[in-house]
Amino acid sequence: MRLLLVEDDQLLCDSLSRQLEAAGFTVDTIGTASGAAHLAPQEDYRAVVLDLGLPDGSGLDLLSRWRSAGLGLPVMILTARGDWQDKVSGLKAGADDYLAKPFQVEELVARLQALIRRSEGRVDTRLQVGGFVLDEYRQALTTPDGATETLTGTEFRLLRCLMSRPGQLFSKEQLLEQVYSLDHSPSLNAIEAYIRRLRKRVGHDTIVTRRGQGYAFHAPH
Incomplete structure (x- = not known):
């Protein structure tokens, strides 16, 4: 955010x-x-x-x-x-x-x-997409199998951006803008690295890639 x-x-x-x-x-x-x-x-x-x-x-x-x-x-x-x-x-x-x-x-x-x-049209303090639940206060993710993992600050910001608008395609540039402030100037490769880390937590098919366009969070209900 x-x-x-x-x-x-x-x-x-x-x-x-x-x-x-x-x-x-x-x-x-x-x-x-x-x-x-x-x-x-x-x-x-x-x-x-x-x-x-x-x-x-x-x-x-x-x-x-x-x-x-x-x-x-x-x-x-x-x-x-x-x-x-x-x-x-x-x-x-x-x-x-x-x-x-x-x-x-x-x-x-x-x-x-x-x-x-x-x-965003929500009332729950938790962000839920499919079986995934992101706790904003604890910065933790609960997966459909019931396991809960604490995220790093960057992982949390990136995943929250994707889960806040499920199905919406975000370019790497858009994700950089949400994850890093103007005082930082990371490369686009940083987004790729964090996407790889998040996929280890949520599964490769949950964060989909459209080549040359970006990423979207998709979890079956």
């Missing part, structure tokens, strides 16, 4: 980025409204965490422009504690949720996962 974190406090931004990545997200960070205005429409983000107080503009104005342009991805705003006017204004501008500072990262993670589940 790839997120955009818009926060100009560098210490907070670095800390949140590390903790969100540990929770299974791929995180791009930006500290300005102008940078966020450029990134959000062009990258395939599953959600945005948006601080309202940015050095070069209002986060509310930025959110309003996104919504006016038809950008429908979930947005969580960060506000100062007790500033209920910001919360109301943010929701009216098109925010999907808000969190007041200071906050516990565990709450941020839980709220983001809930937003993304709703955007």
Whole structure:
């Protein structure tokens, strides 16, 4: 799950980025409204965490422009504690949720996962395709035979991307965008290597290849 974190406090931004990545997200960070205005429409983000107080503009104005342009991805705003006017204004501008500072990262993670589940039309905290069940909190996969295996961070992000849209074809480039942030520049061979590792867990026929096009997750019901 790839997120955009818009926060100009560098210490907070670095800390949140590390903790969100540990929770299974791929995180791009930006500290300005102008940078966020450029990134959000062009990258395939599953959600945005948006601080309202940015050095070069209002986060509310930025959110309003996104919504006016038809950008429908979930947005969580960060506000100062007790500033209920910001919360109301943010929701009216098109925010999907808000969190007041200071906050516990565990709450941020839980709220983001809930937003993304709703955007995907799910209510269960587990992602199930056929007999495979992916636990987002434990970053573990249960296979149809009942065995449960813990995944590495990269394995989890890659498998979650494929299982979130079963049957959809993802190119290697698209998978790279979901698994790695803009700060990393791995080669396409990295995706091939992780696909081989995942196939050892789910079976070769579960992740299908269309030569020259990409990969799709297919599990019989």
